Amino acid sequence: xxxxxxxxxxxxxxxxxxxxxxxxxxxxxxxxxxxxxxxxxxxxxxxxxxxxxxxxxxxxxxxxxxxxxxxxxxxxxxxxxxxxxxxxxxxxxxxxxxxxxxxxxxxxxxxxxxxxxxxxxxxxxxxxxxxxxxxxxxxxxxxxxxxxxxxxxxxxxxxxxxxxxxxxxxxxxxxxxxxxxxxxxxxxxxxxxxxxxxxxxxxxxxxxxxxxxxxxxxxxxxxxxxxxxxxxxxxxxxxxxxxxxxxxxxxxxxxxxxxxxxxxxxxxxxxxxxxxxxxxxxxxxxxxxxxxxxxxxxxxxxxxxxxxxxxxxxxxxxxxxxxxxxxxxxxxxxxxxxxxxxxxxxxxxxxxxxxxxxxxxxxxxxxxxxxxxxxxxxxxxxxxxxxxxxxxxxxxxxxxxxxxxxxxxxxxxxxxxxxxxxxxxxxxxxxxxxxxxxxxxxxxxxxxxxxxxxxxxxxxxxxxxxxxxxxxxxxxxxxxxxxxxxxxxxxxxxxxxxxxxxxxxxxxxxxxxxxxxxxxxxxxxxxxxxxxxxxxxxxxxxxxxxxxxxxxxxxxxxxxxxxxxxxxxxxxxxxxxxxxxxxxxxxxxxxxxxxxxxxxxxxxxxxxxxxxxxxxxxx
Amino acid sequence: xxxxxxxxxxxxxxxxxxxxxxxxxxxxxxxxxxxxxxxxxxxxxxxxx
Numbered sequence: 001x002x003x004x005x006x007x008x009x010x011x012x013x014x015x016x017x018x019x020x021x022x023x024x025x026x027x028x029x030x031x032x033x034x035x036x037x038x039x040x041x042x043x044x045x046x047x048x049x050x051x052x053x054x055x056x057x058x059x060x061x062x063x064x065x066x067x068x069x070x071x072x073x074x075x076x077x078x079x080x081x082x083x084x085x086x087x088x089x090x091x092x093x094x095x096x097x098x099x100x101x102x103x104x105x106x107x108x109x110x111x112x113x114x115x116x117x118x119x120x121x122x123x124x125x126x127x128x129x130x131x132x133x134x135x136x137x138x139x140x141x142x143x144x145x146x147x148x149x150x151x152x153x154x155x156x157x158x159x160x161x162x163x164x165x166x167x168x169x170x171x172x173x174x175x176x177x178x179x180x181x182x183x184x185x186x187x188x189x190x191x192x193x194x195x196x197x198x199x200x201x202x203x204x205x206x207x208x209x210x211x212x213x214x215x216x217x218x219x220x221x222x223x224x225x226x227x228x229x230x231x232x233x234x235x236x237x238x239x240x241x242x243x244x245x246x247x248x249x250x251x252x253x254x255x256x257x258x259x260x261x262x263x264x265x266x267x268x269x270x271x272x273x274x275x276x277x278x279x280x281x282x283x284x285x286x287x288x289x290x291x292x293x294x295x296x297x298x299x300x301x302x303x304x305x306x307x308x309x310x311x312x313x314x315x316x317x318x319x320x321x322x323x324x325x326x327x328x329x330x331x332x333x334x335x336x337x338x339x340x341x342x343x344x345x346x347x348x349x350x351x352x353x354x355x356x357x358x359x360x361x362x363x364x365x366x367x368x369x370x371x372x373x374x375x376x377x378x379x380x381x382x383x384x385x386x387x388x389x390x391x392x393x394x395x396x397x398x399x400x401x402x403x404x405x406x407x408x409x410x411x412x413x414x415x416x417x418x419x420x421x422x423x424x425x426x427x428x429x430x431x432x433x434x435x436x437x438x439x440x441x442x443x444x445x446x447x448x449x450x451x452x453x454x455x456x457x458x459x460x461x462x463x464x465x466x467x468x469x470x471x472x473x474x475x476x477x478x479x480x481x482x483x484x485x486x487x488x489x490x491x492x493x494x495x496x497x498x499x500x501x502x503x504x505x506x507x508x509x510x511x512x513x514x515x516x517x518x519x520x521x522x523x524x525x526x527x528x529x530x531x532x533x534x535x536x537x538x539x540x541x542x543x544x545x546x547x548x549x550x551x552x553x554x555x556x557x558x559x560x561x562x563x564x565x566x567x568x569x570x571x572x573x574x575x576x577x578x579x580x581x582x583x584x585x586x587x588x589x590x591x592x593x594x595x596x597x598x599x600x601x602x603x604x605x606x607x608x609x610x611x612x613x614x615x616x617x618x619x
Numbered sequence: 620x621x622x623x624x625x626x627x628x629x630x631x632x633x634x635x636x637x638x639x640x641x642x643x644x645x646x647x648x649x650x651x652x653x654x655x656x657x658x659x660x661x662x663x664x665x666x667x668x
Contacts, residue, residue, distance in 0.1 A: 072625070072626070072629040073629075073633070076629075076633060076635060076638065079638055079641055079642070079645075080638075083641065097645060097648065097649075098649075100645075101645060101646065101648060101649030102649065105622075105649075106622060108621070108622070108625060109621070109622065
């Protein structure tokens, strides 16, 4: 009988479920993809049902369920924090406590009630620590026998940063930085101040940073003021936040706006208001500081572990710009980042911790290969599911018997400048679409970024897009000498591809800079001539690889623009129905579900469709 | 009663007995809340809670 562990992350943000069977990852998925509610924090009932079904395991036959943190220690942190700040924080205290007293303190009971919906057996429930779950999610599926481990996020129980060392089946946590001193919360405070949503807008801040002018006095001034007043960075990468300026420990927001305004000289930006140069410079300043902290921490990690390789997880590990800098620094020979680095990945990490630490099971590594199966760990749908969706929506489609003919047709469509919804196989685990739930286009097309941002995704015009490049061609386009399968490294575009900068480039208005043709692949070349690369491996995702390769045979370019298949505020599509609806609601030109091609010009409008802008809250 | 057992186990394990009075008061609070109000709604900010 196989031994299976169900991992669960829930009740804070991005709930998810994952399953390990005899130590192998069989399935993992975010709850938001099923409920269609972005960052859904509720118990992942749908995701758990799905992973059990995918594994063919009945709930009652599970060896254990692993929850990704320790609720009592989180409660301890909460009480001690309020106690140490008293009498400040009364409002926050009164808001938080009812939730805890009614729900979270009884989490075990709540969890058991939810788990009872999956089966009536008594299964052992384990609670590995939050950062141990992150560390396990980073180390165990990595391709290394031994590695240094760095986890960075907002906060778990107490820890906000940990340095660890993994070898074989063992993980040792060597250093820990505790709440409230947190790099994740520092970044979130700036996300808040720049007018983006905390906990989802951090990647917008990262995308905004390159618009800042690194040579501007204002940027240097921001950096200096931040370091003098808001955060003290120590030589080893530890940070101390000056809590006089933050409100997250005792208030209901991230920063004390008035105090920040006095220091920085600019007011808090109103959400959705015009982005001006000062916020770009501020975003750049905090991005530079974040990179500095990550590099110092990495140096400390190397000194402590003497390891050649490092693995990363935690929300800050999704900062692919700092990941790129870490790789370039050469502190470690290689780095590997858990694709579901945020809290959703905690589900997988908790399951791994239960398997290797609690059960003491040995680890099997395939050299040079990670265990994530390309992060294609979610549900897939059959041809008959697709046909049902088409019938239900009275949709017209073309079916391709041969995959080759499909690739041939779609590569033509892409080369003509069309935008295609590409829906294939199993859904991705983690926040990135990696070619199975993607919207794709021609990277050479100078209009593509504008079209995708404004007419397809309905999101801010400044947001960058990432390329999917076949692995064999990476060095043709980018200064990168290895794979980047999970789109978690930002690297420079090759010098030879770049067009010269116009005079005073950094002083141009945002959109003048944005629409300057920076390279021969302009739609994926960010404003600072960088790109967030996803390399596509022929064995891991053969369909996507063949499509890009066909495109290369026709155009000479072995890469495409890849963005997640959703509109702003919507979770990435999960089912063919979600895909068809998203296709019909946007100005996407074509949709490919498996081997079925849908042309927008041939479709009738969806009857009784709701307005998606009302359905999905802006992120 | 499993909750009380777990809570005691937690205080013992973490050697945080000084939190006990706070928790008792909070639980009394909790009883009040349960009997007097509807749902407890989490504040909208970063979910540190």
